[in-house]
Amino acid sequence: MxxxxxxxxxxxxxxxxxxxxxxxxxxxxxxxxxxxxxxxxxxxxxxxxxxxxxxxxxxxxxxxxxxFLESDMPRYMLNSVFITVPTVIGAVALSCMAGFALGIYRFKGNLLIFFMFVAGNFVPFQILMVPVRDLTLDLGLYNTKTGLVLFHVAFQAGFCTLFMRNFIRQLPFPLIEAARVEGVAEWKIFWYVVLPLMKPAIAALSVLIFTFIWNDYFWAIVLTQGPDAQPVTAGITSFNSQFRAAYHLMSAGSIVAALPPVAMFFLMQKHFIAGLTLGAVK
Structure with missing residues (x-):
């Protein structure tokens, strides 16, 4: 086999x-x-x-x-930081809470809600281009970092919840039962019992989401334009003019743009591998 x-x-x-x-x-x-x-x-x-x-x-x-000195690349890099970091924090925080609720509590509609999170991962994101763009225009969030952050958090919530829910289901349930017997409040069980055990999964998921959002190009050009809100992946194309493409500068900008996710992976490599392999071997 x-x-x-x-x-x-x-x-x-x-x-x-x-x-x-x-x-x-x-x-x-x-x-x-x-x-x-x-x-x-x-x-x-x-x-x-x-x-x-x-x-x-x-x-x-x-x-x-x-x-670095004769272009808007530093500004684009800063935009990517202001977009990626809040997205990672928001998506991971929401998925931890949703995963806890779906993984620990037994209630009617639990599986239905979980399947709705999972089903969102199978929707081709290209078909959402027009409605999402119109929604950001109606809400006044078009060409803003806030609009891009809110969209990424919403779009990544399905995968993150799937990841966290399955991880929480593997945790020893007697720990939670023991805390309930001692009269510990549910939010304290989540904060002091479950969350510390989720650190490897949080680290692994943070690296994945950081890489996904930092390298996003499609939504960067759909929902933003210009150096005010565009991340670095879209900003690299600013080296092109109407009649000439500066390939040497685009290549240098691409190398610079690739360094943060690479550095993020190597800094979190130990926790990333631990999070992906935890529970694989009894």
Whole structure:
């Protein structure tokens, strides 16, 4: 039923695996390597068609200097922070409370409400483009960071609640029963008993949602425009003009935009892996 671990495979297959793995890794990293190389090339290389050759000169310092000092990239980065951080806090907080209610309490309609959260994950987000945009216009939230935050919190609530509810269902229920016998209020049970046990799941979910929201491009261009509210993913396109595209600056901006989620993952790697694997082994 399950594939044989590579350690137990024949020696010939192990050698083949070890030989093919670096090649597959290079192909997988090829786009990122290309963007990194483009970011240190001068503008003249693109006008002369030197896309994949060795840079005629290394202009990494100049390109990244222009990105930070001669463009709105710092403002776009700050917008992404103001959009992503509140979204992560809001989505995780709501999902913790909803997951606690759906995972601990038994009431009529529990499964129906849970299925409604799950069903929202299967709705193609592209079909929501027009109604969501019209809603933000009616509420005066179009082209605002607040509107983007509220939409992301609402849209991520389904997946986050699914994640948290299933995690809470795996917690030892006798702990909650013991707290109730001692007369502890329900909100205190959630705050002092359940929430501390959810730290690995909160860390794992925070990393996932941070990555999802930071890398979002579709809703960034649908609900915002200009440097007042656009996040960095949409702001990178500002390096394009009507008759000319500054690919070297776009590449440098892309590398800069990719650093925060990468740093977030490595900082939270221990908790992230613990949250994903907790409960997998008895």
């Amino acid at each position: 399950f594939p044989t671990p590579i350690e137990k495979s024949p020696r010939s297959w192990q050698l083949t695996y070890q030989a093919l793995l670096p090649i597959a890794l290079i192909f997988w990293l090829a786009p990122l390597i290309a963007v990194a190389v483009f970011s240190i090339k001068p503008d003249v290389d693109f006008t002369q068609g030197n896309y994949w050759g060795v840079p005629s000169s290394f202009e990494g310092v100049a390109n990244y200097g222009k990105v």
